[in-house]
Amino acid sequence: MIIHLVRHGDTQVGDDGLYLPNAGLTELGRRQALQAANRIAEVKPDAAFTSTLPRAIETAGIFTRITDQTAHQIPNLDELDTGNIWDAPHPTKVRISNGEYGIDYKALGGESMEDFATRTQIGFSQLLMAGTDLNVRSIAAFLHEGLIQSILDYLDGFDSYDNDRRGHMPNGALVTIDTDDSAPHYPGNWDTAHLDDPARH
DSSP states (O other): OEEEEEEOOOBOBOTTSSBOTTOOBOHHHHHHHHHHHHHHHHHOOSEEEEOSSHHHHHHHHHHHHHHOOOEEEOGGGSOOOOOSGGGSOHHHHHHHHTTOOOSOGGGGTSOOHHHHHHHHHHHHHHHHHHHHHTTOSEEEEEEOHHHHHHHHHHHHTOSSOOTTSSOOOOTTOEEEEEOSSSSOBOOSSOBOTTSSOGGGO
């Protein structure tokens, strides 16, 4: 099975740089989502999936509008639950807005990195099972940077998540996994050729 993992578009943030609760896409994010949707439409996936978070749903919705292909939601493919980050101390907010995952999110009412890694594995298994149940050759999944990185960690055999392991995944970028061989593999880099200016995202 071929799996195209797509990161959602640029997302609304508050003055503190943190995602707003139930944040949707910015205008830039909608352009990125359209570019990603057009790129994925070219490869004609047989089925599409998304998490349950608005930024991923909105990104998948743009794909649906241009293909009439509905994206099915899988809750275990949501991004790391960071809890109530908006009431965190200012220095912690700065670390979070800089994309740091090495924070005790469980103390903020979220989930631990260990719980996140376990949930990622469950969600990825559910994604594979859904594709198998539909008897399809290729699927697209509109997800999140940390979740996608965690899936790649799982495939690479890493026990712990490190968001610096592969560098930043731009909004709207994608990576393709091929599970048809004895071990799943992927190119090892993001595909950003479809984005206008991937360096600034």
